Amino acid sequence: MQVPVSRPHMGEAEISYVNKALQANAVSGVYGEFLERFETEFAEFCDAKYAVSCSNGTTALHLALVAAGVKEGDEVLVSTLTNMASFFAVLYIGGKPVPVDIDLETLTMDPGDLERKITAKTKAIMVVHLFGHPTDMDPVNELARQHNLLVFEDCAEAHGATYKGKKVGSLSHASGFSFFANKVLTTGEGGMVTTDDPEIAKKARSLKALAFGATNKYMHDDIGFNYRMTNLQAAIGCGQMQVADKLIERRREIAHFYGAAFEKYSDHLALPIQKPWAKSVYWMYHIVLREHMVSKRREIMMALKDEGIETREGFIPYNLQEIFLSRGWTRAEDCPNANKVAYASFYLPTGPDISQAELDYVASKLSSILDKAVSR
Numbered sequence: 001m002q003v004p005v006s007r008p009h010m011g012e013a014e015i016s017y018v019n020k021a022l023q024a025n026a027v028s029g030v031y032g033e034f035l036e037r038f039e040t041e042f043a044e045f046c047d048a049k050y051a052v053s054c055s056n057g058t059t060a061l062h063l064a065l066v067a068a069g070v071k072e073g074d075e076v077l078v079s080t081l082t083n084m085a086s087f088f089a090v091l092y093i094g095g096k097p098v099p100v101d102i103d104l105e106t107l108t109m110d111p112g113d114l115e116r117k118i119t120a121k122t123k124a125i126m127v128v129h130l131f132g133h134p135t136d137m138d139p140v141n142e143l144a145r146q147h148n149l150l151v152f153e154d155c156a157e158a159h160g161a162t163y164k165g166k167k168v169g170s171l172s173h174a175s176g177f178s179f180f181a182n183k184v185l186t187t188g189e190g191g192m193v194t195t196d197d198p199e200i201a202k203k204a205r206s207l208k209a210l211a212f213g214a215t216n217k218y219m220h221d222d223i224g225f226n227y228r229m230t231n232l233q234a235a236i237g238c239g240q241m242q243v244a245d246k247l248i249e250r251r252r253e254i255a256h257f258y259g260a261a262f263e264k265y266s267d268h269l270a271l272p273i274q275k276p277w278a279k280s281v282y283w284m285y286h287i288v289l290r291e292h293m294v295s296k297r298r299e300i301m302m303a304l305k306d307e308g309i310e311t312r313e314g315f316i317p318y319n320l321q322e323i324f325l326s327r328g329w330t331r332a333e334d335c336p337n338a339n340k341v342a343y344a345s346f347y348l349p350t351g352p353d354i355s356q357a358e359l360d361y362v363a364s365k366l367s368s369i370l371d372k373a374v375s376r
């Protein structure tokens, strides 16, 4: 059996909407019924006032930062364990990203380390709701209030997750979502900025489409970008919105299944958890090997590969990235908790269309691989 790490769900609605967009010749990011519809539906889904579509999650974060006024030289405190896109977005504007360590249970920003890292130059905070689990937002927002900082959420992996009953993407000044093929909701490639601030929304909308002038189109209002999502992508997005709750429920079921299957190995593995104040959408089922097992990660992943089961290593934090260490921008010891996870984790197949037979297969193969690995 071959089990891919993720297989996106494409249903009848996605296919018929894309065909409708094609038949209408509405293929660009400028014109077409699905663009506005997807934005409206996604804003509603996030309980946010505004949603601005764009080309991917990286450009969504970049747009959010620029539109909210983060500038060259500003320090932005970013949760260190993430896809480096969160950090790249800050670097694109000439900002200075500062890595903040993680809480070892949720793998999201540790508010204690955040407080230690705030300086007079700090302008903003970017939390990352990693692997579908929300960040503990109250202490983050309280620190931001005390120090007059902007807050951004990287929601690329957490569509539909909630913090104390409130949707991610509505808990800060502005947020960025990704709709890459493996994400909780997908448009193949795509992104969205959400915000309650009309000025941020207006600016993001202008900047993502070359900042054309309002009266004379070619007298531009600003140095814009072409970060448009196409109507074809938005058509897929509208299809996904119809089954969003089901797609999320499916990921939660998968997580519960794996949780029950691997609970007996908890002396050897840390499995994803869900804090009482959180609803996680379990983007990917991410396992962290305990210290005595870390040296066996490669062997476990290779054994799974030999059985046709695809896995991926977890993220390497900012403070361990060679490209930043070699520039002297960070030191390995900046985030000790993240370092414990950096080379210790991997994730299992978690796409919404995984079958029960595939799940049973993964559970049985990984169990026997672990039985062997722990007995040596």
Ligand SMILES: Cc1ncc(COP(=O)(O)O)c(C=O)c1O
Pocket (backbone or CB within 6 Å): 056, 057, 058, 059, 082, 083, 085, 086, 128, 154, 156, 157, 177, 178, 179, 180, 190, 191
């Ligand atoms: C946490 C996080 N932030 C940002 C991104 C960037 O999104 P994209 O690949 O759509 O640019 C991703 C995923 O790829 C991600 O996982």
